[in-house]
Amino acid sequence: MDANSNSPEPQIEIQIESQIFDSLRLELRRGCLILAVLAQLRAEHYGYTLRKALADQGLAIEESTLYPLLRRLETQGLLTSQWREEDKRNKRFYKLSLAGETILAQLLAEWNSINDSVNNILHHSDQRQS
């Protein structure tokens, strides 16, 4: 048997790489989630249906992240909310406010600009390599 086959070092390296990826992924997603939530709330939703709608479009968010986020965005004036009965149950529906629409437009412009820049960098980098 190879002497190195039992070495824990490759496993540790993989674990560290995984931790680094998770940490970077979390940072990358944090801003994108807010953008996605604001965009999705151009139509009215309550917490659970909003989460489902985002998940259906490939952006799953934990409940414990999404529901407090909605309250924070409302406190910042980007969302409005109202309690309303639906299916014999009281639910809190959220919708983008006027201020939220303005901020969303600005964030989308920023998002597109970043996206274009990253694509340009990747494009030039690919050209240099080939």
Add this chain to the structure above:
Amino acid sequence: MNTTNDLLARYLQAIGDHLPAATRDDVLAELRANLQAQLDDRSEELNRPLTDPEVAAILKQHGRPILVAARYLPQQSLIGPAIFPYYLMTLRKAAPFAIIIIFLANCSNILFVHTLPELIAGILRAIGLLIPDLLIFAAWITVGFAIAEYVYTHHDAKPFGLSWDPTKLPAVKPQFKGKSRASRIADLIFHCAWMVYVLEIPAHPYLILGPGELYLHMLNARPAPVWHLFYAAVLFLLFFQLVTKITAVFVPAGLWQTPLNFATKVLSVLFSAWLALTNVYFVPTGPATNLKFLADVNHWINVSFRIFLIFVILDLIVEGWKLRPSFQAKRLVF
């Protein structure tokens, strides 16, 4: 109440325990609506009522109550990122001064002890008190910066150092490259000259006492035997240093020199402690000696050596601190 509602009510109650009263009912009502919708959805998928384990699994996936509640609380930090670098810098810059002041204050009792065990106990006590006293010092600094953080976040105050001028930054420090060979040779020559001077002292006491030698004659006193032993110890130390200085001429300063310098300082502390514990430095040469005056001279020399001992111990602690292994937090740097 059915088991689904019971589990949900217990879960919400557990979350509510960690929420502020002002928002508790509102948050719990919203959470109840969302969780109930999720449970109903799952029940519809399965086309049957949910079992206890299934409800428990959904609640478990939602998160531990205390952590779920924490997400609804305003994000707080004792000292935020805008002020934290200044907090760290203050701790680093103030720590050496705090160590010196605290150690000197705790060492004051050394001046009044008379025996070796009392002296050792006094020094150990001063060293032992350093850590709790430093923690108290750090706590006060932390409280000060926590107040600054509160003012900064609640009163829209400007963070420190918002306006700074790159032209006022300090000049680049010259890189230390170690002593040159010429400097190391000069160091050896001076050390040899110093040794010759010290070796001449027994034959010519005025070299160390100066005009004090005449004063000793007038006082009818002479150095006590302890100086002979001390002289031998000093010669040993000087020869030890001679060997290291000769070595340094041929082998540039490396890792070996740091522990060697530290060992020299330890020896200095031991010799100083020895002198501090000696009560008689000068003895009478005949019946004409003013014994009371001589006793006063011996007393004040002893006090001087005790004060000197405090400083050499402090120096040793500072050197020991510099030798500590440096730990660096593993973190991502972008």
